[in-house]
Amino acid sequence: MAQELPNKSVIYERQLDVNFADLMQSMPGGENLRRCIQCGTCSATCPFSHVMDYTPRKIIYLIREGFKEEVMSSFTPWLCASCFSCRVRCPKEIKITDLMYLIKREAIKNNHYPPKTPIVSLTKESVKMIHKNGRISEGYLMGIVLLKVSFLKLLRMSGLGLKMLLTGRFPLIPEKIKRHGELKKILAFSNKK
Amino acid sequence: MKYFYYPGCSLRGMGKAYEESWLKVCQKIGIHLEEIEDWNCCGSTTYLGFDEIKSLVLVSRNLAMLEKEGGSEVITPCIACYYLFNRTNHNLRDYPQLKTETNKMLQEVGLTYSGNVKVRHPLDVLVNDGWMEKISQNIEKRLERFKAVCYYGCQLLRPYCEFDNPKNPKNMDILVSLTGVDVLDYPLKTKCCGAIITSNIPEKGLELVYVLLKEARKRKADFIVVTCPLCQFNLEFQQEKIMKVYEEDVGLPILYYTQVLGLAMGISLKELGITRCLTLTPEFERSLI
Numbered sequence: 001m002a003q004e005l006p007n008k009s010v011i012y013e014r015q016l017d018v019n020f021a022d023l024m025q026s027m028p029g030g031e032n033l034r035r036c037i038q039c040g041t042c043s044a045t046c047p048f049s050h051v052m053d054y055t056p057r058k059i060i061y062l063i064r065e066g067f068k069e070e071v072m073s074s075f076t077p078w079l080c081a082s083c084f085s086c087r088v089r090c091p092k093e094i095k096i097t098d099l100m101y102l103i104k105r106e107a108i109k110n111n112h113y114p115p116k117t118p119i120v121s122l123t124k125e126s127v128k129m130i131h132k133n134g135r136i137s138e139g140y141l142m143g144i145v146l147l148k149v150s151f152l153k154l155l156r157m158s159g160l161g162l163k164m165l166l167t168g169r170f171p172l173i174p175e176k177i178k179r180h181g182e183l184k185k186i187l188a189f190s191n192k193k
Numbered sequence: 194m195k196y197f198y199y200p201g202c203s204l205r206g207m208g209k210a211y212e213e214s215w216l217k218v219c220q221k222i223g224i225h226l227e228e229i230e231d232w233n234c235c236g237s238t239t240y241l242g243f244d245e246i247k248s249l250v251l252v253s254r255n256l257a258m259l260e261k262e263g264g265s266e267v268i269t270p271c272i273a274c275y276y277l278f279n280r281t282n283h284n285l286r287d288y289p290q291l292k293t294e295t296n297k298m299l300q301e302v303g304l305t306y307s308g309n310v311k312v313r314h315p316l317d318v319l320v321n322d323g324w325m326e327k328i329s330q331n332i333e334k335r336l337e338r339f340k341a342v343c344y345y346g347c348q349l350l351r352p353y354c355e356f357d358n359p360k361n362p363k364n365m366d367i368l369v370s371l372t373g374v375d376v377l378d379y380p381l382k383t384k385c386c387g388a389i390i391t392s393n394i395p396e397k398g399l400e401l402v403y404v405l406l407k408e409a410r411k412r413k414a415d416f417i418v419v420t421c422p423l424c425q426f427n428l429e430f431q432q433e434k435i436m437k438v439y440e441e442d443v444g445l446p447i448l449y450y451t452q453v454l455g456l457a458m459g460i461s462l463k464e465l466g467i468t469r470c471l472t473l474t475p476e477f478e479r480s481l482i
Contacts, residue, residue, distance in 0.1 A: 028245060028288050047385045051397050079393065082238040082276075083385035084351035088359070097352075104242030118393050126239045130251070134233040136202040145392075160430055167469040169207050178231045182302045186250055189301045 016066035023106075024063050029098025036060045042086035042096050052076040056086055056096055059103075072112045077103040078119040121148045131187060134177030139170030196318065197264040198226035199255060199278075201271040202234050208271065208422025210466025214451035215270050215315060217460050222327040224318075226268070229259050235277040238348075239389070245284075249295045252281040257304035266311045268318055270451075272421040276348035278312040283353065314349060315451070316364040316420060317356035328371055333459035335373030338480075342379035342414045343369060343450070344405065346424045350383055359383070365450050369418055372457035377412045381405055386427045402428055403435045406443040416446040416477075418453055425449065429472045446472050456481060 024030040036057075043055035054062060054074050062071050077100040086096040104123065107113040113120050122145050129136055143161070146154040164170040177183065204212035219226055236251045256278070259267055269275045285292040285308035296305050319325065343365040350359040357364045362382065370376045386405065391398025405428065409417050419425045428447045436442055447470065455465040462468055462481060 028284060028291060047387070047401060048390060048394075048397065051394055077242075079390055081347075081385055081388040081390045082241075083347040083388065085347075085385065088351050098241075101238075101241040101245075105244065108243055119389065122389065122392075123239050123242045126237070127243045130234050130236060130240065135205075136234050136237070138203065138206040163471055164207070167471065169209055169469055171206060175202060175205050177233050183233055183254065185301050186254065186298050187247060189298045 011067070017068035018066050020066045020068040020071070021064045024099070024102055027102050029095045030102055032092060032094040033060065033099065034064065035092040036064070036094055037092060039091065041089050041091065042094075045085040045089050047083060047085070048079045048081060052079050056100075060094070060096070060099070063099075071103060072107055072110075073114050075114050075117065076100070077107070078114070078117045116149070118145060118149045121145045131184075133174055134180055134183050135175040137171065137174040139164060140174055194223070194322075195225040195227060196313075197259050197262070197267045198228050199232055199235075199259075199267050199269045199274060200228065201269060201274040203271050203273070203422040207426050210469040211270060211422055211425070211449045211451060213464065213466040214449055214455045214460075217464055218328075218451050218454050218458070221331050221455075221458050221460070222324055224324070227262075229255055229267070230262075231258070235274045237273045237277065246291065246294055246298075248277070249281050249284060249291060250298050252277055253285075253295050253299060253306040254304065256281070256310045257299055257306035259310060260307060261304065264310070266313055268313050268315060270315050270420075272314070272346060272349040273423065275312060275314050276353065278310075279353040282308050282310070282312065314356070314420075316349070316368065319368055320364045321356060325368070325371060328368070328454060328458075332372060332457045334457060336453070336457050337373040337375070339415045340375045340377055340413055341369060341416050341418050341453070342377050342409045342412060343382060343418045344379065344386075344409075344420075344424065344428075345382050346419065346421045347383070347385050347388075349420060365418060365420060369450055369453050372453055374453060377414055379409065379412065379414075381408050386424045388423060388427070391427055391431070398427070399431055399435050399438055402431055403439055403443065406432070406435065406445055407441070409445055410443050414445065415480075416448050418448055418450050420450060429470065432472055444472060444474075446470055446474070446477050 025033045038057055040057045043049045043057045046056055049055045054076050059071060059076050080100040082097055084097055090096060125144050126136060126141055129141055146157055200212055232255050236248045240248045269278060292308060299305055345362050350362055366376045387398040387401040425447050432444045436444060452465045452467055
C-alpha cells in the first residue's frame, strides 16, 4: 500500500529542492506540470497505481513541492507501462507519461534510482544493445537482463526461452544494421554537446 | 500499389509470425512493400527513459532515409514503432529547437528530416485505402464456424490515433469479420496487457492478462485477435501459470489479424507462422484446416 507522506518523520522546507519543479517544467513534456488540480484521474485510470509507492497524482504533487529525494527513489516511474490511459484522460492535458520518462532520465543520468528494479537494467541494457548493434534482439536482451537481476529467475524462465527458440522466435544470430558507423557517428555527435 | 515499410525489431524476433503473415497477405492482395534500407531500432518506449534527443535521432534516421528515397508515407505494423514514429513527428513540430538539434546530428552523415512523413498502420491502410474489396475477392474459405474478440491494446490508439475511434476502435473488427468470423463485443479491447511491467511485478501481470482472457472466454470466443507483438506474447506465455494460480481454464489461442485474413485466403498454417504460437493445441490446429 502507498506510504504516508512524507515518509521521514519531519522534513524541513530547507531540505526540499526548490528548483526541482522548474527543472522538470523546463524539459519537453513537463510544461503543464503546474496546471495539475490534483483530481486523481491519472491514478484512477492507471492499471498499476495500486502497486506503486506513490500514485501518479502524488508524484506530481511531490515534484511541485520539491520532494526530489522521494521522487527519485520512488518505484512509480519504473512501473509505468506507457499505456497512456492517464495522458488521454487528464483534464489539464499534462503529459504524465512523458513526466515519467523525465524522471527516469534524471535517475539514469545521476545514477539515482530505487535498488533492484529490473526495468532499470532493461533500460540500460537495451540502450547498450541499440548503440552496439543498431537493433534489438529480444531473446538476448531478456537473457542478459534476467542474468543481471537474478540467476534463479533466469533458470526459471529457461523453459520459456527454449520454447521461443524452438518456435524460431528467438533468433540465434543477433540482428545488426549494415552501416553501423553511420549510427555511431550520429549518436557520438550528440554526446559532444 | 507501393508503400514504404518499416518492420521493426520485434517482427524479426518474437513477432516473426506477424511479419510472415503480413507479407503473405500483402502479396495475395497486391500491396508492394519496399523495406527502408538498413533501418535501425526505433528505441521503443524503453529508450525514452534514457534520452530525448537521441530517441528522436534514432527514429529520424529511418525517416530521413525514407525521404531521401522519395517516400512520404511509411507503414509500421508494430504498435510501439507506430507510437515512437508519431511521437517523433509531434515533438519535432512542437519543439523547433529539438528539430534543429536533431537535424544537426543527422547532417553528420548527410541526412535531414522534415518531420512530415505520414505514419500508418496496416489497420489504417487496409481499411481506408480501399483494400477491403481486394481482401473479400481473395477469400477462399470462410471461417464462419469461429467466434473471436479483437484486442487492440494501448499504443496504437493512445495518444496518437487519427484513423479510428480511440475509445471504441472498429477497424480490426471490420477486417476480421470480412473472413466470416463472428466478431464479438469486447469491452476490454483498449485495456492494457501490462507490457514489460509483467516482468517486474509478475502477480500483477498475471491478473491483467487473466481478466482479458476470462472476459473473452465468458463471451465464448475461440481465439483472441491482436495487433501488437508484445500483447501477443504477454497474452500467451503465462497462460499455464494463470490457470494454475486462478484454478480456472482460461486458455485461448492468440492470433494476429493478418493470420486470420491469411487463413481465410487459404494460405497454409506454416506460411502464416501460426505454428509459432505457444498456445496452439492440436484440436485447435485441426479445426483451422
